[in-house]
Amino acid sequence: MAKEASGISRRALLSSGGLAALGGALAACAPGEPAPPERVADGVQPVPPMGEHQAGISVPTAVQPHLLLGVYDLEGDTGTVLARIGESILALTSGDHPALAGIAPGDLTVTVGVGPRLVQQVAPDGPGTEPLPAYPREEIDDRHRGGDLVIQVCASDPLVPPLTLAAVLENTPGLAERWRQRAARGPSVPVRDGHSAPRNVLGFVDGIAAPVTPDELAESVWIGDGDLAGASILVVRRMEIDLPAFHRLPVAAQEGVIGRERASSAPLSGGAIDDDVNLQAKSPDGKYLIPVDAHVRRAHPRPAGVPLMLRRSYSMDDPLGLLFVSYQAELRTFTQTMERMSESDALLDFTRTTAAGVFLALPGFDAQHPLGSTIFGAS
Ligand code: HEM
DSSP: OOGGGGGGGGHHHHHHHHHHHHHOOOOOOOHTOOOOOOOOOOOOOOOOOOBBBBBBHHSSSSSSSSSEEEEEEEEHHHHHHHEEEEHHHHHHHHOOOGGGGTTTOOOEEEEEEHHHHHHHHTTTSSSSHHHHHHHHOOOOOOGGGSEEEEEEEEEETHHHHHHHHHHHHHOOTTTTEEEEEEEEEEEEEEETTTEEEEEEEESSSSSSSSSSHHHHHHHHHHHOOOGTTTOOOEEEEEEEHHHHHHHHOOOOHHHHEEEEEEEEBBBTTOOOOTTTTOOOOBOSSSSSSOOOOOOOHHHOOOHHSSSOOOOOOOOEEETTTEEEEEESHHHHHHHHEEEEHHOOOOGGGEEEEEEEEEEEEEEEEOOOOOTTTTTOOOO
């Protein structure tokens, strides 16, 4: 049950003022007094699930280290299924769900996206209706391409994502699993105010160039208008990496593949970690400091003519590689970047992509406004 003794009721947590109420309740704990055990583990800050956007996309500034992502086919009424998933999310993040077996959810977030087939049924011309194109270096069978629903679960405690996903599935009839992937992130290094990013399995800091402020997120991540206001487009790609081959390169050559120094993360064009790469900078003998096929050159938003996507990738141990996850207001932000990379990105030579999908990451929700109800309306 909700922790009335802490001065915050379950209802207050579920209301739109829940975040402020929760912050107030935590701040109200006297020094040394234990925090409410249902939600807080080892100083990890809870992430309230309600709001304009789904909390897992941008709220955790310290992105959680553990991820479990599943892709499903959906049978039955989409609105009803989504509303049920939303109820599970509210219950699981509130900390009193029996499926967590007494383990604190901590900073648990569950992010849900709906695939093009289902979006086409209700809004045939809008965002989220286009499937992801195929690209070179893909080995993707039908089961691992597309899908009706993605559920992305993130938390600091490695036990929380599998227990949470199991509970959501248990409570939601009509979902058939296509594939799932576990992945993790190491500790983050500071990039700039309000933004930090972890090293990936290559040893390079990943996620440096990112929209951070509300204005930046509004420009490049959130869909602004209509029934989809507050939503985003989620792209996921399971990219296996030939790590032995990459690590056989001298570090300087690895840095040329990426376009940044490995240790400092500074662009090869100079400056510090938080400086933008300078694609024009040349050495005295006329060579580009950022090689012509470096990943940061091919992926840079300016030549692609798109805003900056929000990347939230996680490293994988099985298979070895990167579970690439990005959020953007328009799919073309991803596709125009991927097209430029496919032409000549030295990093892609070390990869093969074995699963991919695009999903409409639904707008935020709360107890009064069920998950997905602005688009699918629960019946
Ligand atoms: C194996 C897969 C990948 C790895 C290991 C990887 C790694 C990196 C690294 C280390 C950086 C430089 C630091 C940073 O700004 O975060 C970077 C930048 C970037 N990556 Fe990737 N990446 C991968 C795939 C992708 C894909 C599939 C896309 C999108 C289509 C992408 C888009 C970007 C963008 C937009 C930047 C920022 C470029 C800039 O403005 O400087 N990456 N990536």
